[in-house]
Amino acid sequence: MMLKGSGPSYNVSQSDFPYSFNEEGYLRHRETYKPYRFTFKLSDVQGTEREHQSLCHYITQHVYSLLEENFHLIRFYLEEGSFVFLSPGALEHPGSLMVLIQDWGSMRCGVWSWKIVAHEGLERGSQIPYLRWAALESCAVILMNPNEGGQTMERHVQLVWERLMSNSSAEHIFVVAHGYGGLAFVDLLCHWLDEVENRVKAVAFLDSSHSLWHQPLGKAGRDWLKSHSRTWILSTKPLNRSVGSLKAGCPQISAGTECHDSAPSVCMESVFRFFTKIMKPKAPPTPFEIITRSKSRRSDPNNNSPSY
Numbered sequence: 001m002m003l004k005g006s007g008p009s010y011n012v013s014q015s016d017f018p019y020s021f022n023e024e025g026y027l028r029h030r031e032t033y034k035p036y037r038f039t040f041k042l043s044d045v046q047g048t049e050r051e052h053q054s055l056c057h058y059i060t061q062h063v064y065s066l067l068e069e070n071f072h073l074i075r076f077y078l079e080e081g082s083f084v085f086l087s088p089g090a091l092e093h094p095g096s097l098m099v100l101i102q103d104w105g106s107m108r109c110g111v112w113s114w115k116i117v118a119h120e121g122l123e124r125g126s127q128i129p130y131l132r133w134a135a136l137e138s139c140a141v142i143l144m145n146p147n148e149g150g151q152t153m154e155r156h157v158q159l160v161w162e163r164l165m166s167n168s169s170a171e172h173i174f175v176v177a178h179g180y181g182g183l184a185f186v187d188l189l190c191h192w193l194d195e196v197e198n199r200v201k202a203v204a205f206l207d208s209s210h211s212l213w214h215q216p217l218g219k220a221g222r223d224w225l226k227s228h229s230r231t232w233i234l235s236t237k238p239l240n241r242s243v244g245s246l247k248a249g250c251p252q253i254s255a256g257t258e259c260h261d262s263a264p265s266v267c268m269e270s271v272f273r274f275f276t277k278i279m280k281p282k283a284p285p286t287p288f289e290i291i292t293r294s295k296s297r298r299s300d301p302n303n304n305s306p307s308y
Contacts, residue, residue, distance in 0.1 A: 017058040025122035027059075036118045056106050059117050063110040063126055071131050073143070078159045082149025085109045086142045086164065093140035096279055097170035099160070100127050101144045103179030103260075104153055109145040112178060113261035124265045130176065133272055137279070140170065146184065153184040161188055165199065172201045174275050178264050182208025186215050186225075193221050202278050203229040204271045205250075207263045212249035226250045230274055232267040234258050240270050 019027045019036050027036040039051055064085075067073040073085040090097060102112055111117060116125030123129055127143060134141050142164055146156040165173060177185045182205040189196050208231060212222050232255040235243045239256030257266040 017054050019058070021062055021122065027118050027121070038118070052106075055118060056108075056114050059111060059114050060108045063108075063117075063122070063128075066122075066128065067110050067131075067143070071128075071135070073131075073141070076164065078156070078163055079149070079151075082145070082151060082156065082159070083109075084143055084145050084160060084164070087134075087140045090140035090142060091164060091168050094169050094171060096137065096139040096172040096174065096275075097142065097165075097168050098130070098134050098139045098174045098176065098275075099142045099144065099165060100130060101146065101157065101175065101177040101181030101185060102127075103181055105147060108148055109143045112264040116261045116265070120262075124262065127264075129265070129268060133268075137276075139174075140168075144181070146181065153180055154187045157181075157184040157188050158191070161192060161196070166192075166195060168199070170199075172279055173199050174278075175200060175203045176206065176264070176271060177203065177208055177210075178206040179260065180209045182206070182210040183215070186210040186212070186217060186221075189221050189225070190216050190218075193218070193224075197224050201228065202275060204274060205229060205231040206267060206271075207232065207234050207255060207260050222249050230271075232263060232270065234260060234263065239267060 018030055020030055022028050028034065029036075036055075038055070039048070067085050071087070073087055075083045076086055077083045087093070107114055110127045111125065112127060113125045118125070131141060133139075142160065144156065144160055146153040149156070151159075175185060185203065203225070212225065217225075226249055229250045231244070231250055231252045233244055233252050234257065235241070235254035236258060237243055237254040237256075239254055241254040242252070243254050244252030253270070255263045255267040256270075257263055259266075
């Protein structure tokens with residue numbers, strides 16, 4: 001089990017941070033309007049760490065404000081110092097529920113990668129596009145926060161399951177797990193197999209760290225993942241191409257990128273199509289009667305040929 005990263009201490013004032021987000025969601029210098037540039041000095045480890053803390057703190061607080069003000073999400077405290085964001089009435093929502101689990105590190109709720117947010121913008125590095133899709137599809141959401149609060153990622157995912165997901169009224173629960181978040185979800189499956197199988201309809205693993213063979217999942221769990229999950233892995237192939245070994249345990253397709261931090265953004269539309277097929281299965285074709293010429297003649301008292 002891996003302990004979460006210590007993360008930033010968040011003791012730097014936001015007003016002291018020289019960058020801010022513009023209307024397009026890009027980080028720009030407050031005076032020069034130039035793109036963000038991380039200052040790394042090998043001779044000044046403490047200075048580099050302070051800049052990392054300032055960046056993570058600013059991005060986190062800005063994203064939190066967007067979650068609350070633009071998407072009206074609320075904080076739910078699991079235990080002291082540990083909370084998640086979820087949509088109002090998420091547990092009573094009868095339709096679909098989407099749960100997002102980010103990778104291990106210094107990322108907080110709503111962020112896939114602070115590096116991508118800093119250099120490529122909120123649309124590429126945050127979970128906001130996923131929330132926008134959920135709103136369009138009338139999905140409730142839970143945004144996990146496994147790097148906050150001091151517990152392991154596995155423990156955080158278990159708490160979210162026990163307190164929230166298992167009590168949800170949703171017909172469909174979908175999970176998106178990036179990096180170590182995938183390992184933490186499989187760990188949950190190892191301990192709560194029957195319950196998870198009955199509630200979760202699909203899992204999207206994005207360059208996940210999980211292992212179906214080294215985690216004590218068992219045959220029943222592996223069989224369930226084979227039919228209920230997809231894994232998007234880093235590849236030089238275009239998005240959605242089949243890749244990997246047939247022994248992987250579930251279908252593996254290309255994420256369309258070789259960058260781990262970019263995977264959630266690049267393969268996002270593919271993930272949505274995967275979920276949509278489950279939410280809105282195609283109706284079976286309507287049977288129709290083939291009218292033969294001889295039958296149409298018998299049904300026409302004047303023996304007139306049908307007109308088209």
